[in-house]
Amino acid sequence: MSQHIGAPAEPIVAKKDSVSVGQEIGSAQGFVSAPVHSPVNGIVKDIALQSHPVFGRAAAIIIAVDSEDKPQVVTADKYGNDFNPQQYSAEQICQAIRKAGIVGMGGAGFPTSVKLKANPDSPIETIIINGCECEPFITCDYRMMLEWTQQIMAGALLAGRALDCGNIYIAIEDNKPAAAEAFRLAIEKTPAAAGTKVALAETKYPQGGERQLIQAVTGIDVPVGGIPPMVGVLVANVATTAAIADAVVLNAPLIYRVVTVAGGGIEKCGNFYVPIGTPVQELIDFCGGLKSDAQKVLLGGPMMGFAIGDLSVPITKTCGAITVLTEKEIGNAKSTGRQTPCIRCGRCLDVCPINLNPTRIAHAAEHQMFDVAESYHMTACIECGCCSYVCPANIEISGHIKTGKIMVARQKKRMP
């Protein structure tokens, strides 16, 4: 029930109820919230606290899948280049997105209907569709851009229609020429996409961060502590954009997502179309299981993902990857696993893309001095993990900052 920023959804089914594919089972609570739908036909086995990748534990509806259940069919072939977003009103688009439970699938988890609600005081002049997944190992967005080009295009045009904005960029890293070419062709053949352009961004980490991408595409800096709409820009991930098209055109809720399974510690790597709620263990089993030298299972990529010890956690709407690292792969990044005292080398400051002082923030957060951490702009951290990656003392700098941000959000009641 907690797969998004904002109030958790509230279960609206009871134990032993039958549920069907696409049925709403958790209702949104308030403006900043999102409903949850069943991805399968089955019976509600329990409604209970369940392991959660971010919050530790959270309310969940556990469904025993009907043995006759059939996997959802991919919908990308439903979109042609004659797509015209003008047949939908802005209000219709926002309502459909809210009803479908769409949230930022690039990891942010912010309810998309809130983002796409036009605000006359802060009009959106540029939309950037974010195809820069930028972390090593992850390729789910790349595959979607190649295979679902027209669907993503339809979602981008719908976002533009909702915000009355025709200036749309599809941002793609310059090491993915095939994806860029696919979009150039789609734009050429789609009359409604006249204002859409492909923006090639340098391949570097963390290019896919909202601020970095806005800077790279438009040259505009989002002020520290500010959000993209303040500078007239909206950024939406490609998976979210594809889900927008399904919600508006097919009235389809968000119940599946593409997940990359990668790393040297898994038998079979690939991109998989997965029912949301699937336990991580089931997906790992489907991929042939862990290899004997598997050391760490990460939800997400090696830079921003976090290690999980309990493989019963579900794939959520925001989880685009499972990375299984071997001892050798971890060893490539860190010479020893042992943490030593900070030697004040300043490397973490040099690499921080937001120009923060990571060591000071992490020290304050670790010692629960959250007011001090906030005075160093802790909430502006984009959790890219660069500081931890370069730290010769093996200090989990970004981990301390991430925990600090959760603690502060809890204190302010923005998180369960």
Ligand code: SF4
């Ligand atoms: S994780 Fe570290 S490097 Fe990245 S933004 Fe936060 S403080 Fe800066």
Ligand code: SF4
């Ligand atoms: S990189 Fe590590 S050792 Fe160097 S200043 Fe930052 S925290 Fe200290």
